[in-house]
Amino acid sequence: MTVKLETLLDRSEKNMGSGIHPVVKESALEMVKLAYQEGIFVQISAGYRSIEEQAKLYGQGRLGYIYDGKNYSDLSKPRVTNAMPGQSYHNYGLAIDYFIVSDDGKNAIWTIDAKWKRVADIGKSLGFAWGGDWSSFKDYPHLDMTGGLTYSQLKAGTRLIVKNTPAMDTGTQTIKSIQRTLNNRYNAKIDVDGYYGPNTKKALIKGF
Numbered sequence: 001m002t003v004k005l006e007t008l009l010d011r012s013e014k015n016m017g018s019g020i021h022p023v024v025k026e027s028a029l030e031m032v033k034l035a036y037q038e039g040i041f042v043q044i045s046a047g048y049r050s051i052e053e054q055a056k057l058y059g060q061g062r063l064g065y066i067y068d069g070k071n072y073s074d075l076s077k078p079r080v081t082n083a084m085p086g087q088s089y090h091n092y093g094l095a096i097d098y099f100i101v102s103d104d105g106k107n108a109i110w111t112i113d114a115k116w117k118r119v120a121d122i123g124k125s126l127g128f129a130w131g132g133d134w135s136s137f138k139d140y141p142h143l144d145m146t147g148g149l150t151y152s153q154l155k156a157g158t159r160l161i162v163k164n165t166p167a168m169d170t171g172t173q174t175i176k177s178i179q180r181t182l183n184n185r186y187n188a189k190i191d192v193d194g195y196y197g198p199n200t201k202k203a204l205i206k207g208f
Ligand SMILES: [Zn+2]
Pocket: 090, 095, 096, 097, 139, 141, 142, 143
């Protein structure tokens, strides 16, 4: 039996975690839907990752890795990332990873083929940047929506991104990218001014 779209959406939503940015989440689910319409079954495997989870991941395969006074070294597992805590867009809820699932929905397929690339293209059409396009280290499952912000800007503006508090300089670009998304996708007709005002807030709540 062919896997149901609802199943893929449910699993994807769960895997993205509660700290995922609302625009990223909706765009990811839209990507799963659009791919499904083309007969491509895709699932989101990861989204938001806390700083502690990142430390755990970074500690895999690394001897004596200490973060914030705690030992996260785990040599029983292979090295999986070069991103230290705070140096992954996943830590800010702005990134997702995906994989293709078998027609029955039971197996993950990690082959980077035409289907895989088609999903990346759908993601890009929704505003994501794809890790497969990176020149130095290619991260094929990875998609992110960063609004051009650096990690240090994000660190300074983490609260803004997570809780949508009023705009600060560091978050202006993120707010602008949210406003653009709301205008493009929901025809919200709000000013792209980088200020998280009542109109943007209303559009965001209505849009989702
Ligand atoms: Zn990723």
